[in-house]
Amino acid sequence: MTLARLTPPAGPPRLLALAQLANSVGDGAYLVCSALYFTRIVGLPPEQVGLGLTVAWGLGSVAGVPLGHLADRRGPRGTAVVLALTTAASVAGLLAARSFAAFLLAVCAYAVGQCGLAAARQALLAALVRPEKRTGLLAYLQSTLNAGLGAGAALGGLALHAGTRTAYLAVLAVDVAGFLVCAAVLSRLPAVPPRPPVAAAEPAFAVLRDRRYALVTALNAILLLRMPLLSLVVPLWVVEHTSAPGWIVAALLLLNTAAVTLCQVRAARAVTGLPSACRAVRRSGVLLLASCAVFALSAYGGSAAVAAGVLLAAAALQVAGEMLQSAGSWQIAFDLAPPDRQGQYQGFFGAGTAAARTLGPALLTPLVLSGGTAGWLVLGALFLAAAHAMGPATRLARPRALATDGRP
Structure with missing residues (x-):
């Protein structure tokens, strides 16, 4: 490349x-x-x-x-x-x-x-x-x-x-x-003129009253629970539930970083509007479910080499789902925001990332480490449900935006 x-x-x-x-x-x-x-x-x-x-x-x-x-x-x-x-x-x-x-x-x-x-x-x-x-x-x-x-x-x-x-x-x-x-x-970028002030009858923070955008943000936050997986949950899972060597944790993180660095641009090329964005998110849910299932299988590896191979396969599925979910969510976040309020809408959408990072460890650690295989499957099902709900939520938030490009 x-x-x-x-x-x-x-x-x-x-x-x-x-x-x-x-x-x-x-x-x-x-x-x-x-x-x-x-x-x-x-x-x-x-x-x-x-x-x-x-x-x-x-x-x-x-x-x-x-x-x-x-x-x-x-x-x-x-x-x-x-x-x-x-x-x-x-x-x-x-x-x-x-x-x-x-x-x-x-x-x-x-x-x-x-x-x-x-x-x-x-x-x-x-x-x-x-x-x-x-x-x-x-x-x-x-x-x-x-x-x-x-x-x-x-x-x-x-x-x-x-x-x-x-x-x-x-x-x-x-x-x-x-x-x-x-x-x-x-500071070297072109200056962008400020947006005109809102009318007196309009709320200053309109995004806080936009329940449909809030629903989309909440679904995205659920999908972003994938973020604490490789950094916290998987390392503990490897140590407590698998026979894989400890160094595999570093290999999984390296795989994720390298894949996103080299492949994220290619993964995003098919996302050009809301319909394709919703399709990408839906596919990401399938991949994240598959990843959770394979992570669960790593506990049954009879040898260190087998367990390590299963973990690498699970991480590959996870990063593929991550890249599709990222590309789709970016498009959705921008296209559903009013042009004159992109800042506050992107700030609200970004709060989902902070929520996933803050609440994710407390939610995922007991679910996966105590729940074992069942916990992984519940997490995967949650990813799948949120991903498939994104299309209807997006149509509810802005149905006219989809009229010219088909159904997501």
Whole structure:
């Protein structure tokens, strides 16, 4: 595969990808090292770290809508630049954190900045890219994100190997630099005029009254429960229920990262409108169900090699479903949002990601680890049901949008 096929076209698409790459490298390093930095270097108890992160991401999920609304009304480019700088400052604050209060303040600012930045960048993308090109560009951005996270994780691994305070601080400095570069790149994008203010009779946060869009967001959040699988549930499953070697966990994560980096763009090519988006999501439900079933089979592998092979097959099915679900959900999120309120609608839709990351571990750990095969099948059935409900929910949310392109 040539480099040209892995990079978006020149102009705003490529600048958006460069901004994504800049902050994802730093984030990859941060994610690998942050927990140990907070506990070993700052000296916080793990319970306080967990509480702080839960509060922070809960606050971030709530902040997405008002910050997205701010992007609509003040202009998404300027808002995105300010939020990237805010996030850089919050990570810099973690460099100086020596108490739980300082840690909580910095990590809350980080989560709010990240969620707001995501909404503002989505609004910026919607303004600068034609509707039929958005999902394809988001596929490029997802590939860039995974590549950056992988490179950053390698840097974080070096810091973990060194294990010194200086190494951990260097990782945080890389994250600060990444967001500063992100802000600089975003500032080079064309200016987007702010949307006119809403009429006095209209609610400022219309998305909060849009029950049909909320239903679509909730179904997507259910499908996003796949996110804690490889990072939390599967590693515990491997250790407690299979005879596979421990290193297979790293291989599964590597498979996922490489597949998304190399194949997400191709997987998104067939998604060009709401009907094809709903078809992609529906197919993703079938693949995610199959993945859950194969993960369950890994407990019955008689040898380490067999169990490892079954786990790799399950992870391959999972990432195939992930790529289809991602492509379909991007298209749905944009096409169902009013053009003049993309920021707040994308902020609301993005709250589903925060909800899946926050609630997923508490829901999936007992379901799968205690439920065993039955738990995996229940989870797979939940994925299948949510995926198949997406088409009717989308038609309910915007039936006229589908009239010219057939039924999803």
